[in-house]
Amino acid sequence: MSIVSGARPFVVxxxxxxxxxxxxxxxxxxxxxxxxxxxxAPGVSAEQVAHDVVVGDYTDAATVLSFAEGCDAVTFDHExxxxxxxxxxxxxxxxxxxxxxxxxxxxxxxxxxxxMAQLGAPCPAYQVVATAAELxxxxxxxxxxxxxxxxxxxxxxxxxxxxxxxAEATVPFDAxxxxxxxxxxxxxxxxxxxxRILAEEFIDFTRELSALVVRSPSGQxxxxxxxxxxxxxxxxxxxxxxxxxxxxxxxxxxxxxxxxIAGELGVVGVLAVELMEARDGRILxxxxxxxxxxxxxxxxxxxxTSQFENHxxxxxxxxxxxxxxxxxxxxxxxxxxxxxxxxxxxxxxVMSRDPQLKVELYGKTVQPRRKVGHVxxxxxxxxxxRARALHAARYLMGEIA
Numbered sequence: 001m002s003i004v005s006g007a008r009p010f011v012v013x014x015x016x017x018x019x020x021x022x023x024x025x026x027x028x029x030x031x032x033x034x035x036x037x038x039x040x041a042p043g044v045s046a047e048q049v050a051h052d053v054v055v056g057d058y059t060d061a062a063t064v065l066s067f068a069e070g071c072d073a074v075t076f077d078h079e080x081x082x083x084x085x086x087x088x089x090x091x092x093x094x095x096x097x098x099x100x101x102x103x104x105x106x107x108x109x110x111x112x113x114x115x116m117a118q119l120g121a122p123c124p125a126y127q128v129v130a131t132a133a134e135l136x137x138x139x140x141x142x143x144x145x146x147x148x149x150x151x152x153x154x155x156x157x158x159x160x161x162x163x164x165x166x167a168e169a170t171v172p173f174d175a176x177x178x179x180x181x182x183x184x185x186x187x188x189x190x191x192x193x194x195x196r197i198l199a200e201e202f203i204d205f206t207r208e209l210s211a212l213v214v215r216s217p218s219g220q221x222x223x224x225x226x227x228x229x230x231x232x233x234x235x236x237x238x239x240x241x242x243x244x245x246x247x248x249x250x251x252x253x254x255x256x257x258x259x260x261i262a263g264e265l266g267v268v269g270v271l272a273v274e275l276m277e278a279r280d281g282r283i284l285x286x287x288x289x290x291x292x293x294x295x296x297x298x299x300x301x302x303x304x305t306s307q308f309e310n311h312x313x314x315x316x317x318x319x320x321x322x323x324x325x326x327x328x329x330x331x332x333x334x335x336x337x338x339x340x341x342x343x344x345x346x347x348x349x350v351m352s353r354d355p356q357l358k359v360e361l362y363g364k365t366v367q368p369r370r371k372v373g374h375v376x377x378x379x380x381x382x383x384x385x386r387a388r389a390l391h392a393a394r395y396l397m398g399e400i401a
Contacts, residue, residue: 008034009032009033009034010032010033010034010072010073010316011033011034011035011036011070011071011072011073012028012033012034012035012036012071012072012073012074012075012312012315012316013035013036013037013038013067013068013071013073013074013075013094014035014036014037014038014046014074014075014076014077015038015058015064015067015074015075015076015077015078015081016038016039016040016046016058016076016077016078016080017037017038017039017040017041017044017045017046017047017053017077018044018045018046018077018078018362019045019046019362019363019364019371020046020077020078020291020292020308021037021045021046021050021077022045022046022048022049022362022363023292023297023300023308023360024046024077024292024308024311024312025046025049025050026308027306027308027309027312028312030309031309031312031313031316031318033312033316034052035050035052036052036053036054036067036070036071037050037052037053037054038054038055038056038058038063038064038067039053039054039055039056040055040056040057040058041055042055045362045363045364046077048363049363054066054067058080058081059080059081059082059085061082061084061085061088064081064085064089065085065088065089065092068089068092068094071094072094072095072316073094073095073096073097073315073316074089074094074095074096074097075096075097075098075269075291075311075312075315076098076103076290076291077291078291079103079106079107079289079290079291080107081103083100083103083104083107086099086100086103087100095217095315097217097268097269097314097315098266098267098268098269098290099266099268101265101266102265102266102267102268102290103290105265105288105290106288106289106290106291107152108151108152109149109150109151109152109154109198109287110128110151110196110198111151112287112288113126113198113200115264115265116261116285119260119261119264121257121261121285122282122283122284122285123284123285124147124200124201124202124203124276124284125142125200125201126198126199126200126201127198127199128151128196128197128198128199129148129197129198129199130196130197131173132169132170132173133169134199135148135163135169135172135197135199136166136169138199139163139165139166139169139199140166142201143201143202144163144164144165144202145162145163145164145165145202146162146163146199146200146201146202147160147161147162147163147199147200147201147202148160148161148163148171148172148197148198148199148200149161149172149197149198149200150172150175150176150181150195150196150197150198151194151195151196151197151198152194152195152196153181153195154181158181158234159175159181160234161175162202172197173197176195176197181195203276203278203284204278204279205276205277205278205279205284206277206278206279207228207229207243207276207277208228208229208230208231208274208275208276208277208286209226209227209228209229209243209246209254209274209275209276209277209283210226210227210228210229210239210272210273210274210275210293210295210296211223211224211226211254211255211257211258211272211273211275212224212227212258212270212271212272212273212293212295212296212299212307212323213255213258213259213262213270213271213273214269214270214271214307214310214311214313214314214320214323215259215262215263215267215268215269215271215314216268216313216314216317216318216319216320217268217314217317218317219263220319220320221259221262221263221320222310222320222321222322222323223255223256223258223259223323224241224296224299224303224307224323225241225242225243225251225323225324225325226241226242226243226246226251226254226255227239227240227241227242227243227295227296227298228240228241228243228244228246229274229295232336233369235334235336235369235371236294236295236334237333237334237336238331238332238333238334238389238390239294239295239297239298239331239332240329240330240331240382240386241298241302241325241329241330241331241332242325242329244382250283253283254275254283257273257285258271258273261273261285261288267290268314268315269290269291269311269314269315270289270290270291270292270293270296270307270310270311270314271288271289271290272288272289272290272291272293272295272296273285273288274286274287274288274289274295291311292307292308292311293307294334294371297332297360297374297376298330298331298332298376299323300358300360300376301326301330301358301376301378302325302326302327302330302332302376302378303322303323303324303325303326303330304321304322304323304324304325304326305320305321305322305323309321310323325378326378327378327379327380328379328380328382329378329379329380329381329382329385329386330376330377330378330385331376331377331378331382331385331386331388331389331390332374332375332376332389333374333375333376333389333390333392333393334371334373334374334393335361335371335372335373335374335375335393335396335397336369336370336371336372336397337366337367337368337369337370337371337372337397338366338368338396338397338398338399339397339398339399340366340395340396340397340398341366343361343366343372343373343396344361346395346396347359349395350375350391350392350395350396353391353392354377354388354391354392356377356378356379357375357376357377357388357389357392358375358376358377359373359374359375359376359392359396360373360374360375360376361373373396374393375389375392375393375396376389377389377392
Protein backbone atom coordinates (compact mmCIF):
# COMPACT_ATOMS: atom_id res chain seq x y z
CA MET A 1 0.00 0.00 0.00
CA SER A 2 1.23 3.49 -0.83
CA ILE A 3 1.12 6.09 1.88
CA VAL A 4 -0.22 8.61 -0.63
CA SER A 5 -3.14 6.46 -1.83
CA GLY A 6 -5.65 8.37 0.30
CA ALA A 7 -7.69 5.23 0.96
CA ARG A 8 -6.73 5.01 4.65
CA PRO A 9 -3.74 5.83 6.83
CA PHE A 10 -0.59 3.78 6.41
CA VAL A 11 -0.49 1.45 9.41
CA VAL A 12 2.87 0.97 11.14
CA UNK A 13 3.06 -1.83 13.67
CA UNK A 14 5.69 -1.26 16.36
CA UNK A 15 6.81 -4.30 18.34
CA UNK A 16 7.96 -3.34 21.83
CA UNK A 17 6.58 -0.76 24.21
CA UNK A 18 9.71 0.98 25.48
CA UNK A 19 10.76 4.61 25.21
CA UNK A 20 11.90 4.26 21.60
CA UNK A 21 8.39 3.34 20.52
CA UNK A 22 7.04 6.17 22.66
CA UNK A 23 9.31 8.66 20.88
CA UNK A 24 8.12 7.40 17.49
CA UNK A 25 4.53 8.26 18.31
CA UNK A 26 4.77 12.06 17.88
CA UNK A 27 6.49 11.93 14.46
CA UNK A 28 4.04 9.25 13.29
CA UNK A 29 1.11 11.50 14.18
CA UNK A 30 2.62 14.42 12.29
CA UNK A 31 3.20 12.22 9.22
CA UNK A 32 -0.38 10.96 9.28
CA UNK A 33 0.68 7.39 10.04
CA UNK A 34 -1.45 5.11 12.18
CA UNK A 35 0.57 3.35 14.89
CA UNK A 36 -0.39 -0.06 16.22
CA UNK A 37 1.64 -1.12 19.24
CA UNK A 38 2.51 -4.58 20.54
CA UNK A 39 3.37 -3.89 24.17
CA UNK A 40 4.93 -6.46 26.47
CA ALA A 41 2.85 -5.34 29.46
CA PRO A 42 0.17 -2.81 30.42
CA GLY A 43 1.49 0.60 31.44
CA VAL A 44 4.87 0.40 29.71
CA SER A 45 6.35 3.60 28.31
CA ALA A 46 4.80 3.63 24.81
CA GLU A 47 1.49 2.10 25.91
CA GLN A 48 0.86 5.27 27.92
CA VAL A 49 0.64 7.40 24.75
CA ALA A 50 -0.62 4.97 22.07
CA HIS A 51 -4.32 4.27 21.50
CA ASP A 52 -4.22 1.13 19.31
CA VAL A 53 -2.48 -1.32 21.61
CA VAL A 54 -2.18 -5.09 21.84
CA VAL A 55 -0.55 -6.49 24.98
CA GLY A 56 1.22 -9.76 24.33
CA ASP A 57 4.36 -11.85 24.06
CA TYR A 58 6.59 -10.84 21.12
CA THR A 59 8.23 -14.28 21.19
CA ASP A 60 4.90 -16.03 20.53
CA ALA A 61 4.32 -16.53 16.81
CA ALA A 62 0.51 -16.54 17.00
CA THR A 63 0.51 -13.28 18.97
CA VAL A 64 2.82 -11.48 16.54
CA LEU A 65 1.06 -12.79 13.42
CA SER A 66 -2.33 -11.72 14.78
CA PHE A 67 -0.97 -8.31 15.76
CA ALA A 68 0.45 -7.73 12.28
CA GLU A 69 -2.86 -8.32 10.51
CA GLY A 70 -3.84 -5.03 8.93
CA CYS A 71 -0.36 -3.51 9.32
CA ASP A 72 1.29 -2.23 6.18
CA ALA A 73 4.74 -2.45 7.76
CA VAL A 74 6.19 -3.65 11.03
CA THR A 75 9.15 -2.13 12.83
CA PHE A 76 10.72 -2.42 16.27
CA ASP A 77 11.49 -0.84 19.60
CA HIS A 78 14.07 -3.60 20.19
CA GLU A 79 15.79 -6.37 18.21
CA UNK A 80 14.64 -9.42 20.18
CA UNK A 81 11.78 -10.80 18.07
CA UNK A 82 12.78 -14.30 16.88
CA UNK A 83 13.87 -14.36 13.25
CA UNK A 84 11.55 -17.27 12.43
CA UNK A 85 8.53 -15.17 13.40
CA UNK A 86 9.66 -12.28 11.23
CA UNK A 87 10.18 -14.64 8.30
CA UNK A 88 6.61 -15.86 8.77
CA UNK A 89 5.40 -12.25 8.65
CA UNK A 90 7.20 -11.68 5.35
CA UNK A 91 5.66 -14.86 3.95
CA UNK A 92 2.26 -13.35 4.72
CA UNK A 93 3.14 -10.22 2.77
CA UNK A 94 3.84 -7.90 5.71
CA UNK A 95 6.73 -5.51 5.12
CA UNK A 96 9.19 -6.08 7.98
CA UNK A 97 11.54 -3.11 8.30
CA UNK A 98 14.30 -3.94 8.90
CA UNK A 99 13.76 -7.47 7.65
CA UNK A 100 14.96 -10.61 9.41
CA UNK A 101 17.94 -11.05 7.06
CA UNK A 102 19.23 -7.65 8.20
CA UNK A 103 18.04 -7.71 11.81
CA UNK A 104 19.90 -10.90 12.67
CA UNK A 105 23.13 -8.87 12.50
CA UNK A 106 21.90 -6.81 15.44
CA UNK A 107 20.54 -9.86 17.26
CA UNK A 108 23.67 -12.01 17.06
CA UNK A 109 27.13 -10.52 17.55
CA UNK A 110 28.84 -13.50 15.92
CA UNK A 111 26.76 -13.13 12.76
CA UNK A 112 27.55 -9.42 12.80
CA UNK A 113 31.31 -9.95 13.18
CA UNK A 114 31.36 -12.48 10.34
CA UNK A 115 29.44 -10.09 8.08
CA MET A 116 31.75 -7.19 8.92
CA ALA A 117 34.76 -9.36 8.10
CA GLN A 118 33.24 -10.24 4.71
CA LEU A 119 32.63 -6.54 4.02
CA GLY A 120 36.18 -5.66 4.98
CA ALA A 121 34.98 -3.30 7.71
CA PRO A 122 37.65 -2.50 10.31
CA CYS A 123 37.00 -4.65 13.40
CA PRO A 124 38.89 -6.10 16.38
CA ALA A 125 40.35 -9.58 15.93
CA TYR A 126 37.81 -12.15 17.11
CA GLN A 127 37.06 -15.85 17.54
CA VAL A 128 34.04 -17.86 18.62
CA VAL A 129 35.06 -19.94 21.64
CA ALA A 130 33.10 -22.94 22.90
CA THR A 131 35.08 -23.57 26.10
CA ALA A 132 37.15 -21.72 28.66
CA ALA A 133 40.22 -23.50 27.28
CA GLU A 134 39.56 -22.04 23.82
CA LEU A 135 39.19 -18.58 25.38
CA UNK A 136 42.54 -19.03 27.13
CA UNK A 137 44.16 -20.11 23.84
CA UNK A 138 42.73 -17.01 22.13
CA UNK A 139 44.08 -14.75 24.88
CA UNK A 140 47.48 -16.38 24.76
CA UNK A 141 47.60 -15.87 20.99
CA UNK A 142 46.18 -12.33 20.74
CA UNK A 143 47.40 -10.97 24.08
CA UNK A 144 45.68 -10.27 27.40
CA UNK A 145 43.33 -8.77 28.38
CA UNK A 146 40.56 -9.82 25.99
CA UNK A 147 36.85 -9.04 25.74
CA UNK A 148 34.26 -11.83 25.95
CA UNK A 149 30.65 -11.27 24.86
CA UNK A 150 27.53 -13.37 24.62
CA UNK A 151 26.37 -13.51 21.03
CA UNK A 152 22.78 -12.85 22.11
CA UNK A 153 20.93 -11.37 25.05
CA UNK A 154 23.33 -8.67 26.23
CA UNK A 155 22.50 -4.97 26.58
CA UNK A 156 23.59 -1.92 28.61
CA UNK A 157 26.83 -3.62 29.62
CA UNK A 158 25.30 -7.00 30.44
CA UNK A 159 26.83 -9.98 28.68
CA UNK A 160 30.22 -8.28 28.19
CA UNK A 161 33.32 -9.01 30.27
CA UNK A 162 36.91 -7.82 30.30
CA UNK A 163 38.96 -10.97 30.91
CA UNK A 164 42.35 -10.07 32.34
CA UNK A 165 43.87 -13.53 32.26
CA UNK A 166 43.34 -17.31 32.16
CA ALA A 167 42.02 -17.45 35.74
CA GLU A 168 38.89 -15.52 34.66
CA ALA A 169 38.17 -17.53 31.50
CA THR A 170 35.25 -19.45 33.03
CA VAL A 171 33.33 -16.27 33.96
CA PRO A 172 31.29 -15.82 30.75
CA PHE A 173 30.48 -19.53 30.48
CA ASP A 174 29.33 -19.66 34.10
CA ALA A 175 27.13 -16.59 33.55
CA UNK A 176 25.40 -18.18 30.57
CA UNK A 177 24.94 -21.53 32.32
CA UNK A 178 23.44 -19.83 35.40
CA UNK A 179 20.97 -17.79 33.36
CA UNK A 180 22.56 -14.45 34.30
CA UNK A 181 22.56 -13.67 30.57
CA UNK A 182 21.27 -15.59 27.56
CA UNK A 183 18.35 -17.17 29.39
CA UNK A 184 20.37 -20.06 30.78
CA UNK A 185 21.17 -21.55 27.39
CA UNK A 186 24.44 -23.46 27.36
CA UNK A 187 27.10 -21.73 25.31
CA UNK A 188 27.76 -23.67 22.14
CA UNK A 189 28.87 -23.64 18.56
CA UNK A 190 26.14 -22.06 16.53
CA UNK A 191 22.65 -23.56 16.47
CA UNK A 192 20.12 -20.92 15.42
CA UNK A 193 19.27 -18.79 18.46
CA UNK A 194 21.94 -20.44 20.60
CA UNK A 195 24.06 -18.26 22.84
CA ARG A 196 27.74 -18.37 21.89
CA ILE A 197 30.76 -16.70 23.44
CA LEU A 198 32.59 -14.27 21.20
CA ALA A 199 36.19 -13.50 22.17
CA GLU A 200 37.58 -10.22 20.87
CA GLU A 201 40.83 -8.33 20.91
CA PHE A 202 40.90 -5.72 23.66
CA ILE A 203 41.08 -2.31 22.02
CA ASP A 204 42.83 0.43 23.97
CA PHE A 205 40.48 3.10 22.68
CA THR A 206 40.56 6.82 23.34
CA ARG A 207 36.85 7.32 22.83
CA GLU A 208 33.66 5.79 21.47
CA LEU A 209 31.80 7.13 18.46
CA SER A 210 28.41 6.57 16.88
CA ALA A 211 27.62 6.82 13.17
CA LEU A 212 23.85 6.96 12.65
CA VAL A 213 22.41 6.50 9.17
CA VAL A 214 18.96 5.87 7.74
CA ARG A 215 18.11 3.91 4.61
CA SER A 216 14.78 3.62 2.81
CA PRO A 217 13.44 0.65 0.80
CA SER A 218 14.04 2.71 -2.33
CA GLY A 219 17.74 2.89 -1.47
CA GLN A 220 17.92 6.52 -0.36
CA UNK A 221 20.29 7.04 2.53
CA UNK A 222 21.15 9.90 4.87
CA UNK A 223 23.89 10.20 7.48
CA UNK A 224 23.75 12.15 10.73
CA UNK A 225 26.82 13.91 12.09
CA UNK A 226 29.12 11.47 13.89
CA UNK A 227 28.68 11.68 17.67
CA UNK A 228 31.10 11.04 20.51
CA UNK A 229 29.54 8.89 23.22
CA UNK A 230 30.39 8.43 26.88
CA UNK A 231 29.53 5.26 28.79
CA UNK A 232 28.92 4.82 32.50
CA UNK A 233 29.29 1.15 33.50
CA UNK A 234 28.06 0.04 30.09
CA UNK A 235 25.16 2.52 29.86
CA UNK A 236 25.26 5.47 27.48
CA UNK A 237 25.49 8.56 29.69
CA UNK A 238 26.23 11.39 27.24
CA UNK A 239 26.59 12.19 23.55
CA UNK A 240 28.36 15.17 22.03
CA UNK A 241 27.49 16.03 18.43
CA UNK A 242 29.49 16.47 16.31
CA UNK A 243 32.37 14.46 17.74
CA UNK A 244 35.02 17.02 18.74
CA UNK A 245 38.32 16.95 16.89
CA UNK A 246 37.28 14.50 14.16
CA UNK A 247 38.58 15.89 10.88
CA UNK A 248 36.36 16.10 7.83
CA UNK A 249 38.06 13.25 5.95
CA UNK A 250 37.51 10.83 8.83
CA UNK A 251 33.93 12.03 9.32
CA UNK A 252 33.12 11.35 5.68
CA UNK A 253 34.87 7.97 5.73
CA UNK A 254 32.95 6.94 8.86
CA UNK A 255 29.61 8.03 7.44
CA UNK A 256 30.35 6.26 4.16
CA UNK A 257 31.25 3.08 6.06
CA UNK A 258 27.92 3.18 7.93
CA UNK A 259 25.97 3.80 4.72
CA UNK A 260 27.81 0.93 3.01
CA ILE A 261 27.00 -1.42 5.87
CA ALA A 262 23.32 -0.38 5.70
CA GLY A 263 23.22 -1.01 1.97
CA GLU A 264 25.08 -4.31 2.00
CA LEU A 265 22.95 -5.71 4.83
CA GLY A 266 19.70 -4.41 3.36
CA VAL A 267 18.78 -2.30 6.38
CA VAL A 268 15.56 -0.28 6.21
CA GLY A 269 15.29 2.41 8.87
CA VAL A 270 17.91 3.55 11.35
CA LEU A 271 21.27 1.82 11.57
CA ALA A 272 23.53 2.84 14.44
CA VAL A 273 27.14 1.78 14.01
CA GLU A 274 28.91 1.93 17.37
CA LEU A 275 32.64 2.50 16.93
CA MET A 276 35.87 2.70 18.91
CA GLU A 277 38.66 5.13 18.08
CA ALA A 278 41.87 3.34 19.05
CA ARG A 279 45.00 5.07 20.33
CA ASP A 280 46.73 4.12 17.10
CA GLY A 281 44.14 6.10 15.14
CA ARG A 282 42.03 3.22 13.83
CA ILE A 283 38.25 3.57 13.96
CA LEU A 284 36.79 0.09 14.48
CA UNK A 285 33.24 -1.25 14.36
CA UNK A 286 32.09 -2.37 17.79
CA UNK A 287 28.39 -3.21 17.46
CA UNK A 288 25.31 -2.53 15.32
CA UNK A 289 21.76 -1.53 16.24
CA UNK A 290 18.89 -1.48 13.74
CA UNK A 291 16.33 0.83 15.33
CA UNK A 292 16.36 4.35 16.71
CA UNK A 293 19.27 4.47 19.10
CA UNK A 294 20.17 6.17 22.37
CA UNK A 295 23.11 7.91 20.68
CA UNK A 296 20.67 9.57 18.28
CA UNK A 297 18.32 11.10 20.86
CA UNK A 298 20.08 14.43 20.41
CA UNK A 299 18.47 14.64 16.96
CA UNK A 300 14.95 15.13 18.37
CA UNK A 301 15.74 18.74 19.14
CA UNK A 302 19.19 19.15 17.63
CA UNK A 303 18.66 18.08 13.99
CA UNK A 304 16.39 19.30 11.23
CA THR A 305 14.84 15.82 11.08
CA SER A 306 14.99 13.52 14.09
CA GLN A 307 16.11 9.90 13.90
CA PHE A 308 12.56 8.88 14.87
CA GLU A 309 10.92 10.79 12.03
CA ASN A 310 13.46 9.54 9.51
CA HIS A 311 13.04 5.97 10.74
CA UNK A 312 9.29 6.21 10.15
CA UNK A 313 9.80 7.90 6.78
CA UNK A 314 11.96 4.93 5.80
CA UNK A 315 9.41 2.41 7.11
CA UNK A 316 6.71 4.10 5.00
CA UNK A 317 9.12 4.59 2.06
CA UNK A 318 8.81 8.38 2.14
CA UNK A 319 11.66 10.69 1.11
CA UNK A 320 14.10 11.05 3.98
CA UNK A 321 14.58 14.36 5.77
CA UNK A 322 17.63 16.53 6.37
CA UNK A 323 19.80 15.04 9.15
CA UNK A 324 22.00 18.11 9.61
CA UNK A 325 22.41 19.67 13.04
CA UNK A 326 20.62 22.92 13.88
CA UNK A 327 23.46 24.31 16.01
CA UNK A 328 27.25 23.93 16.11
CA UNK A 329 27.06 21.75 19.25
CA UNK A 330 24.41 19.50 20.77
CA UNK A 331 24.83 17.56 24.01
CA UNK A 332 22.42 14.87 25.21
CA UNK A 333 22.60 13.56 28.78
CA UNK A 334 20.69 10.48 29.85
CA UNK A 335 18.70 10.76 33.06
CA UNK A 336 19.24 7.56 35.02
CA UNK A 337 17.19 6.60 38.03
CA UNK A 338 18.61 8.18 41.17
CA UNK A 339 17.39 9.67 44.43
CA UNK A 340 14.78 12.00 42.87
CA UNK A 341 11.55 10.03 42.41
CA UNK A 342 9.28 12.87 41.22
CA UNK A 343 10.91 13.80 37.94
CA UNK A 344 8.06 16.08 36.88
CA UNK A 345 8.58 18.20 39.98
CA UNK A 346 12.19 18.66 38.94
CA UNK A 347 11.15 20.32 35.69
CA UNK A 348 10.36 23.60 37.47
CA UNK A 349 14.02 24.13 38.33
CA VAL A 350 15.72 22.92 35.15
CA MET A 351 13.34 24.65 32.75
CA SER A 352 13.32 27.98 34.59
CA ARG A 353 17.10 27.90 34.88
CA ASP A 354 17.55 27.14 31.16
CA PRO A 355 14.55 28.02 28.94
CA GLN A 356 16.28 26.55 25.87
CA LEU A 357 16.79 23.15 27.53
CA LYS A 358 14.81 20.23 26.11
CA VAL A 359 13.61 17.44 28.40
CA GLU A 360 12.15 14.07 27.44
CA LEU A 361 10.67 11.91 30.20
CA TYR A 362 9.77 8.30 29.46
CA GLY A 363 6.90 7.71 31.89
CA LYS A 364 8.84 5.10 33.83
CA THR A 365 9.01 4.56 37.56
CA VAL A 366 12.38 5.54 38.95
CA GLN A 367 14.67 2.60 39.65
CA PRO A 368 18.43 2.75 40.27
CA ARG A 369 20.29 3.43 36.99
CA ARG A 370 17.22 2.84 34.85
CA LYS A 371 16.92 5.12 31.81
CA VAL A 372 13.99 7.34 32.74
CA GLY A 373 14.58 10.30 30.44
CA HIS A 374 17.12 12.52 28.75
CA VAL A 375 17.94 16.21 28.41
CA UNK A 376 19.34 18.05 25.42
CA UNK A 377 21.10 21.39 25.15
CA UNK A 378 22.54 23.06 22.08
CA UNK A 379 24.41 26.21 21.18
CA UNK A 380 27.63 27.75 19.93
CA UNK A 381 29.99 27.05 22.84
CA UNK A 382 30.64 23.40 23.70
CA UNK A 383 31.73 23.85 27.35
CA UNK A 384 28.63 25.95 28.03
CA UNK A 385 26.28 23.54 26.23
CA ARG A 386 27.76 20.58 28.06
CA ALA A 387 27.54 22.27 31.44
CA ARG A 388 23.88 23.17 30.90
CA ALA A 389 22.93 19.62 29.93
CA LEU A 390 24.94 18.04 32.71
CA HIS A 391 23.45 20.31 35.39
CA ALA A 392 19.91 19.44 34.32
CA ALA A 393 20.57 15.70 34.23
CA ARG A 394 22.30 15.71 37.60
CA TYR A 395 19.46 17.72 39.13
CA LEU A 396 16.82 15.30 37.80
CA MET A 397 18.86 12.37 39.12
CA GLY A 398 19.03 13.98 42.56
CA GLU A 399 22.81 14.38 42.51
CA ILE A 400 22.60 18.14 43.11
CA ALA A 401 20.00 20.30 44.83
